[in-house]
Amino acid sequence: MTGENNLLEVKDLKVAFNMRQGDVTAVNGVSFQLQRGKVLGVVGESGSGKSVSARTLLRIEAPGKITSGEINFCSPRHGEVALQKMNTTGELIRSIRWKEIAMIFQEPMTSFGPMHTFGNQITEVLILHDKLNKADALQKAIESLRSVGMPRPEKVITQYPHQISGGQRQRAMIAMALACNPEILIADEPTTALDVSTEAQILEVLAERQRTLNTSILYISHNLGVVANIADEVMVMYLGKVVEHAPVSELFSSPKHPYTIALLNSIPKIDKVYNGQRLEVLTGCIPDPYNHPAGCKFHPRCPKAMKGICEQTEPIQQAISDNRSVACHLYTSSINTNR
Numbered sequence: 473m474t475g476e477n478n479l480l481e482v483k484d485l486k487v488a489f490n491m492r493q494g495d496v497t498a499v500n501g502v503s504f505q506l507q508r509g510k511v512l513g514v515v516g517e518s519g520s521g522k523s524v525s526a527r528t529l530l531r532i533e534a535p536g537k538i539t540s541g542e543i544n545f546c547s548p549r550h551g552e553v554a555l556q557k558m559n560t561t562g563e564l565i566r567s568i569r570w571k572e573i574a575m576i577f578q579e580p581m582t583s584f585g586p587m588h589t590f591g592n593q594i595t596e597v598l599i600l601h602d603k604l605n606k607a608d609a610l611q612k613a614i615e616s617l618r619s620v621g622m623p624r625p626e627k628v629i630t631q632y633p634h635q636i637s638g639g640q641r642q643r644a645m646i647a648m649a650l651a652c653n654p655e656i657l658i659a660d661e662p663t664t665a666l667d668v669s670t671e672a673q674i675l676e677v678l679a680e681r682q683r684t685l686n687t688s689i690l691y692i693s694h695n696l697g698v699v700a701n702i703a704d705e706v707m708v709m710y711l712g713k714v715v716e717h718a719p720v721s722e723l724f725s726s727p728k729h730p731y732t733i734a735l736l737n738s739i740p741k742i743d744k745v746y747n748g749q750r751l752e753v754l755t756g757c758i759p760d761p762y763n764h765p766a767g768c769k770f771h772p773r774c775p776k777a778m779k780g781i782c783e784q785t786e787p788i789q790q791a792i793s794d795n796r797s798v799a800c801h802l803y804t805s806s807i808n809t810n811r
């Protein structure tokens with residue numbers, strides 16, 4: 473794996489779903505690296521492939537299938553492993569899930585088994601991976617719940633998923649993901665069901681993990697403000713592709729891709745006087761996943777689309793500096809006319 477600080481390297485990953493209506497390539501050539509102790513933010517509209525990319529890292533992409541690409545993980549216990557080659561139910565991947573790579577799922581209700589208490593589900597992970605006895609595992613599960621601000625964790629541990637609120641379930645999910653101190657934490661919209669003060673508390677818990685345990689975090693969110701606060705780098709996805717990747721401060725101060733610019737323009741700015749002026753909105757709809765447009769997938773919605781180029785040729789992701797890349801013909805040197 474290139475770069476000694478890289479914990480995970482994804483190269484040209486493609487994941488498709490074969491459906492009766494046709495094939496959906498949910499992840500279409502995604503490449504990125506996750507460095508030790510860093511937070512990579514992932515943003516993009518609904519359906520852009522954020523969750524499928526994340527689930528594929530844990531090899532729980534079914535019914536989707538990896539059609540090409542590599543996922544190389546530098547496992548502390550197993551050395552460098554090619555996750556894309558793993559048997560998805562094999563011992564090796566099961567020993568990596570939760571212990572080395574854990575995920576806070578977007579829908580906690582469907583991620584917890586409805587027939588088991590939180591105590592059973594969280595302690596099972598601790599007994600399996602940390603080899604704790606039942607009493608110690610229970611104690612650690614309670615501490616983990618307390619660390620994410622769960623009220624009355626001793627009671628919650630005896631309850632079933634339907635017995636607590638959506639926000640509490642989400643916190644239980646976060647507690648379970650953090651319980652084994654994973655190397656990589658994938659957080660898929662971890663705070664959407666939470667009020668702002670609980671959200672702030674959870675973000676602080678994650679930031680502290682990063683600082684004290686050097687945990688690497690893949691942080692997926694629609695909330696660009698949260699991403700601006702927590703991430704070191706940001707990857708912007710559109711229809712299964714990465715359209716821009718940059719350090720967080722550069723992405724927010726000088727976005728390059730027209731889609732990134734539109735996303736940023738659609739959020740209110742605290743220092744801007746609006747005087748009744750409306751926020752800019754992203755025009756047009758996300759294209760049908762079964763029928764992607766030819767050329768640049770963003771061209772039907774792009775205010776800078778160049779006729780004769782953008783609807784015909786798909787731009788590839790190219791480096792525009794040492795640590796930035798963008799997939800747009802405005803930055804393709806042979807085409808570039810009006811950046």
Ligand SMILES: Nc1ncnc2c1ncn2[C@@H]1O[C@H](COP(=O)(O)OP(=O)(O)OP(=O)(O)O)[C@@H](O)[C@H]1O
Pocket residue numbers: 489491496498516517518519520521522523524525534535536578761
């Ligand atoms: N189980 C599935 N079967 C068929 N298609 C799926 C399945 N899961 C995801 N997809 C498709 O894959 C594409 C990407 O979905 P994904 O869930 O990764 O989007 P997302 O970026 O996480 O969106 P959101 O912001 O709404 O969570 C979508 O077109 C979606 O319809």
Ligand code: SF4
Pocket residue numbers: 729730731768769770771772774775776777778782787799800801802
């Ligand atoms: S390639 Fe063309 S259509 Fe696509 S984002 Fe760039 S300018 Fe817009």
Ligand SMILES: [Mg+2]
Pocket residue numbers: 522523524578660
């Ligand atoms: Mg999602």
